[in-house]
Amino acid sequence: MAKAILTLTLNGRPREDAVSHNVLLIDYLREIAHLTGTKMGCDGGECGACTVLVDDRPRLSCITLAHSVAGKRVETIEGGARDGRLSQLQRAFHERLGSQCGYCTPGMIMAAEGLLRRTPKPSTEEIRQGLSGNICRCTGYTKIIEAVRVAAGDAT
């Protein structure tokens, strides 16, 4: 299959790769860019584990073609920590036990990050809505919602 050049900004750095038209964004991230933080959970658009940000909005990388994000800013969980310091959301998930087995966590944090960029002080209902496409089998969600509230400076 013919490849085409895909140009994008990945976690703040511009890059270019030769990528076939039929490659999914999740496969591009994990197998071409070697960023394996983004997880594959379900078999297509149903669980949110693969959520990344594209131009600040959450996007399910398992049902997105890599070339659909050409020229855009893509952010994954690897873009969160700076110089070894966790982002506010990452720290809140860690300290509030918003993560147990951790499989849903990268997607959950990216969806929460997208929410906080759109709505910096979300109500509990807005948090529930913003994370409604992200399924967690472990935490029961209460701790996740608490973590997002803490990161938004809305709870201590």
Place this chain on the structure above:
Amino acid sequence: MEFMPEFRVLRPASVEDAVAARRDDPDACLLAGGTDLVPNIRRGIVAPRTIVDVSEVAEMRDIRERDGEVRIGASVTLAELIEHPIIRQRFSVLVQAASEVAASSHRQVATVGGNLCLDTRCVYYNQSEWWRRSNDYCFKHQGEICHVAPKTVACFAAYSGDLAPAFIVLDGAVEVAGPDGNRVMPLPEMYRDDGRDHLRLGPGEMVVAVRVPAADSWHCGYVKARVRSAIDFPLAGVAAAVKLQAGSLAGLRVALTGTNAMPLLLQGTEDLVGAPLDDDAIDRLVALIPKQIQPMTSTVTPPGYRRRVVANMTRTLLRRLSAEARR
């Protein structure tokens, strides 16, 4: 790597280029947000060789108002629709319906056009290749029989988009572009009750925009039944629009989704015009439903439940709109 067939993707900059691309290759498939098409490709139920991505065609990306009529481009995302001031102020039924589609992350890319042209759904169809193979496939795709109704020669996959009923009660029309030119048709005319071929779009035709007339004197709403309160498709959904004059019905439109292979504009509601919108009228309205709908075992929730829930949702919605109209 996940299984993906080989295809090439074209990204036309205009409607004209998109139509031309498909004229050259009639089997080319349209891609907007991809939240329906890409899972279907991954399941092997669609296998395009060429994909025409219309998600960034400028003429299909905006919401405009002229003389009270609003034109919504087909590639406007559901998140943009929900956030748009004109839609929020004047067409809250669209906000209600769009807010119930899938989950928040899907709505950031899912589009209005993709929602209206959503493929029909069935438990025997929206499955992986190996799952379908173990069942000898089905009548909708690759197989001989419809597992939902084995004695028929028909497909009962259900149309399950949330926006179509809302646009239908708003009297919406679609702008269609194709190799033979452009046309505008009332939204219900775009559908037929055939799960295998539910869109009346000719070869190479595509939806460019939806037009909605001013609805300021109407009270409209949408309610949906689903297994979980996020992510899930409607088991059934009901939209209604009512107009009252001096306490009596001056207009009434009801449309359903999830019950047939197409979104259904309920017939016979004009007989209620002139009557007061009371429990008696609502009973008469609900009595119109059973003969017109045909929910089948195309979902894991039995058809009997969907019949009951449609009746109950219609009743609840009409009472709510009646109270709102009197306020």
